[in-house]
Amino acid sequence: MARDLSPAVSPPRAAQARGGGRVTDGPAPPPRRPGRRARGWLYVLPAVAVYLGFAIWPALNTLRLSLLTWDGILPAEWAGLSNYVKIFRDSQLYEAILHSLALIIFFSVIPIGVGLLMTALLMGKVRRGMTFFRIVFFLPQVLPLVAVGITWRWLYSESGVVNQFLDLVGLGSITRAWLGDYGLALVALGLIGTWVMSGLCMMLFLAGAQKIDPSLYEAARLDGAGAFRQFRHVTVPGVRREITVAGVITTISALASFDLVFVTTNGGPAGQTNVPGLLVYRLAFNEGDIGGASALAVVLTVIVVAVVSAVRYFTRDDES
Amino acid sequence: MRGGVSVRYGVLVLLAVMVLVPFAGIVLAALHPSGAQLDGLSIPDRWSWETFALAWERGNFTNLMRSSVLIAVFVVPLAVAMATLAGYGLAILKVWGHRTLSFGFVMGLTLPIEVIVVALYFNLREVGLTNSYLGVILAEAALFMPFGVYWMQTHFSNVPDELVEAARIDGARDLVVLVRVLLPISWPAVTTLSVLYFMWSWNQFMLVLVMMQDPDRRTAPSGLGLFVGQYTTDIPLLAAACLIVIAPIVVVYLVFQRSFVSGITQGAIKG
Numbered sequence: 305m306a307r308d309l310s311p312a313v314s315p316p317r318a319a320q321a322r323g324g325g326r327v328t329d330g331p332a333p334p335p336r337r338p339g340r341r342a343r344g345w346l347y348v349l350p351a352v353a354v355y356l357g358f359a360i361w362p363a364l365n366t367l368r369l370s371l372l373t374w375d376g377i378l379p380a381e382w383a384g385l386s387n388y389v390k391i392f393r394d395s396q397l398y399e400a401i402l403h404s405l406a407l408i409i410f411f412s413v414i415p416i417g418v419g420l421l422m423t424a425l426l427m428g429k430v431r432r433g434m435t436f437f438r439i440v441f442f443l444p445q446v447l448p449l450v451a452v453g454i455t456w457r458w459l460y461s462e463s464g465v466v467n468q469f470l471d472l473v474g475l476g477s478i479t480r481a482w483l484g485d486y487g488l489a490l491v492a493l494g495l496i497g498t499w500v501m502s503g504l505c506m507m508l509f510l511a512g513a514q515k516i517d518p519s520l521y522e523a524a525r526l527d528g529a530g531a532f533r534q535f536r537h538v539t540v541p542g543v544r545r546e547i548t549v550a551g552v553i554t555t556i557s558a559l560a561s562f563d564l565v566f567v568t569t570n571g572g573p574a575g576q577t578n579v580p581g582l583l584v585y586r587l588a589f590n591e592g593d594i595g596g597a598s599a600l601a602v603v604l605t606v607i608v609v610a611v612v613s614a615v616r617y618f619t620r621d622d623e624s
Numbered sequence: 625m626r627g628g629v630s631v632r633y634g635v636l637v638l639l640a641v642m643v644l645v646p647f648a649g650i651v652l653a654a655l656h657p658s659g660a661q662l663d664g665l666s667i668p669d670r671w672s673w674e675t676f677a678l679a680w681e682r683g684n685f686t687n688l689m690r691s692s693v694l695i696a697v698f699v700v701p702l703a704v705a706m707a708t709l710a711g712y713g714l715a716i717l718k719v720w721g722h723r724t725l726s727f728g729f730v731m732g733l734t735l736p737i738e739v740i741v742v743a744l745y746f747n748l749r750e751v752g753l754t755n756s757y758l759g760v761i762l763a764e765a766a767l768f769m770p771f772g773v774y775w776m777q778t779h780f781s782n783v784p785d786e787l788v789e790a791a792r793i794d795g796a797r798d799l800v801v802l803v804r805v806l807l808p809i810s811w812p813a814v815t816t817l818s819v820l821y822f823m824w825s826w827n828q829f830m831l832v833l834v835m836m837q838d839p840d841r842r843t844a845p846s847g848l849g850l851f852v853g854q855y856t857t858d859i860p861l862l863a864a865a866c867l868i869v870i871a872p873i874v875v876v877y878l879v880f881q882r883s884f885v886s887g888i889t890q891g892a893i894k895g
Contacts, residue, residue: 341718348713351769359766421635440644450846454852584738604739
């Protein structure tokens with residue numbers, strides 16, 4: 305706060321605030337500073353108002369609705385915690401939560417691994433074509449997930465590219481309609497997430513890796529570390545913060561997934577790819593169970609906050 | 625050493641192929657005549673561009689595109705302006721309660737849309753804002769606000785204090801400091817935020833699906849989501865519709881790819 309300026313011109317703000325009365329129409333600068341922090345609210349107000357009105361207020365209302373039995377039309381009845389009890393008793397709702405936790409492996413864990421691999425390959429002295437690869441790898445991340453889902457639905461279909469490829473390499477015996485397979489649909493769905501998220505992870509890690517002090521690589525090389533060990537002992541620790549960020553972002557997108565599932569499997573076959581987001585939508589807008597949908601949304605939020613906190617806690621713990 | 629480099633390029637090319645094959649697939653599929661049966665990747669006998677025209681017409685894309693553009697054109701400047709003002713208030717003016725407010729916005733980054741959308745629908749229905757562009761625009765602005773405020777606040781707090789202080793000594797008021805001193809050096813940050821907001825607005829699905837019952841007011845991705853249900857088996861038609869929806873965002877991505885990168889690497893989340 306203006307350390308280099310003369311204190312007579314620019315005294316610390318706290319002193320100004322306390323002696324507010326003394327500051328009258330003196331020589332021009334600094335003009336009416338005690339009011340600044342109050343008038344500053346005018347700047348913050350539009351954002352706060354829209355955010356409170358269209359995000360926080362509805363979120364709190366969802367909490368309230370979760371305690372009601374309501375079909376959206378007739379008068380609501382108090383339901384207490386019964387909507388929550390239902391979530392843990394109804395195997396479909398319960399399994400949806402487990403599915404979304406399983407998706408973390410495909411949306412988060414594997415993409416972080418692939419992202420690290422891409423980073424390792426894109427770093428170093430040989431620079432030709434690296435921008436091209438970076439742009440290509442990140443591309444899936446900018447597409448609407450609906451379009452991604454439709455594309456993959458076709459790739460996974462019985463006569464699709466995936467099976468065509470498997471036939472080509474002599475694995476024709478395992479071909480099937482992947483998204484319709486009872487046991488493998490969730491895995492197939494998850495791999496679409498891997499395809500989308502890997503580029504995001506790579507981009508984060510590349511940015512982090514650029515900040516690593518080159519002398520660390522120099523030192524590692526002098527100690528006789530090869531490319532792999534340099535990566536393992538210099539790059540990976542250097543991007544630990546970015547790994548946390550990637551973990552948080554991708555975990556949220558795994559738990560709150562909706563778009564992809566809606567267009568690829570719509571929960572099928574036999575509920576094997578149900579996720580909370582899909583059931584919240586279905587309960588609220590197809591089945592008219594607003595209370596149940598709201599309770600599931602609240603449970604989902606609690607899980608997101610818990611898992612995100614856990615990811616941050618564990619990665620932070622490693623650092624110290 | 626030479627061997628290492630070729631292995632590296634080999635793996636990179638392999639990964640790039642895995643990313644690009646789906647695109648090649650839908651482009652080839654879209655060039656088949658509508659209704660054709662496709663077996664995986666196959667080159668059409670005759671390239672038929674009319675599939676795009678048909679998809680455009682059947683998918684009601686004139687209206688969908690108009691809605692998408694309309695919503696994005698209002699959301700982006702509105703949300704960027706509000707985020708910029710708030711970031712300025714929190715980082716430079718340090719309004720009363722700025723720590724609590726910043727924390728509140730950051731917490732908002734973890735709120736999944738599912739916990740907002742159910743009650744939002746009923747709240748907006750009460751005030752007649754469902755099926756309305758205004759409702760979706762304000763809701764999107766609210767959804768994007770946590771990241772925008774965080775982004776602009778971080779940017780402004782990295783501006784040297786002396787710059788702001790000097791302007792104040794010259795007698796500049798708050799608004800003048802923002803407009804004349806901070807904004808001119810903040811265009812990269814503002815551009816990046818605008819690009820990300822455009823992408824999120826364009827790709828937003830669940831919110832629009834819930835808020836817009838009127839098929840003419842849906843956005844391109846939400847219209848596409850329902851188009852799928854009607855034409856499940858007509859792969860060329862679906863592929864063409866997909867390409868229509870992704871074309872604008874791919875163009876924006878290629879033009880602004882640096883801004884995408886800097887935005888995402890600072891911790892953006894996909895809205």
